[in-house]
Amino acid sequence: MDLLTIGIIIIVLILVIAVLIFFSYYNKIIRLENRIDNSWAQIDVQLKRRADLIPNLMESVKGYMKHEKEVLENVTKARSAIMNAKTPQENIDADNMLTGALKSLFAVAEGYPDLKANQNFLNLQDELTHTEDKIAYSRQHYNDSVLSFNNTIETFPGIIFAKRMNKKEKEMLQIPEASRELPKVKF
């Protein structure tokens, strides 16, 4: 083997490796981007699910909470805000509203022993809390996905491919810090 053949083999090898790296990074960026879309869809599903549970909840508390008009109205208002939300941020604001309204409702419910003993109400309460947690975790996963996407396209060598693929940094969702605060309820 003369030097020329060795040189050609080395060049071909380098080219093959370069192409492989290009494909793996291209796929990685696309995959991470799809993961973000997918986790957004997940949040949406949970938000709808929660909104769908509200009418049942209203039905089950109606008979007990005749004097808590304001609390009930707030829940209904928040629910229709979710149904009418168009942008992601609107969606999230409406959902925060609903979280607050539900918190007040469940706090008020503590004062109604009959309601507390109602199996149907208890099940709904469990399920609503569960959906709320799911929403929180899908937002967290959304942000985790955005973080790994951003990290990939902003560091070397991903940054080279991201420029060519015209990919830009994505924004994280603003998650309310105060969601663990106790609701203010007037009895």
Next chain:
Amino acid sequence: MTKQLLLEDHIKKNKRATIFVCTFMALLFIGIVFAFGLIFTGNPYIGLFFGLPIALVYIAITYSFSVQTVISASKARPANPNIREEKLLIYKVEEMAIAAGLPTPKVYVQDSNNINAFATGKKPEDAIICATTGALQKLKPDELEGVIGHEMSHIKNHDILIATVTIAVVGAIALISEIIFWSVFWGGAGRSRGKNDNGAILIAIAILFAILAPIFSRLTYFAISRRREYLADSNGAYLTRNPEGLAKALERIKNDMPQGKPKGSKTVAPLYIANPFKRQTLNSIWSTHPPIDERIKRLRSM
């Protein structure tokens, strides 16, 4: 933000350590296959050509059978959504699956007063998470969440694969070592090979290696298992964003004296959140789980 960075450091550190010990395990394995070839034929590469495929098949078979037996060995049953405690467990598993971005595993319950939980399944798509009734009754919601986050991380990190494959590798090393030991004992192998001093020394080294390899492979297996526990702890804390939940759960497990005889076989012990067969308080190289106090300390430092 700094908290998150610390967590990520924990995760990175444990990943590097796992790669290190797994490489050591692979070297032990290749070493014993080499020794096998050297002792029986005088040529180490022959062992590589014949021994390696046979050992790989052995590992594959062990792997495909071991996972199936875990559930039956632990006498677990599917969780019943009509019982509130078990329904809340199903809910928690669903939530943690969302946080991890994984498909929801099947949820099982094991009737036992002890607080424990384990995960199994060959790949994330058909994973199973099982908790004891004791865990459901004694753990507070945030503590249970920590435990489920830990198990979900085992699934996400493919720890079930790592655990069963390393068990199989340890078995394969023990088997080859046994063959070498007995054939040397009966004086069959190596006699005609030692034509010169160099060859004899090589054979002697190979035999010594065959004796030591099973011990070292066991120690490596325990080291891997402990690494994976730490990793699952920090990954689980990353999922729940609440290391304190898991720390409190571990504290409760520590103070909760084991009651009755644990069900299941000892081979599945590394899959549990805490070793069901003994309470680990001392730092020992012979244990599948790190000492519980050290785990709590590390969680609280995140």
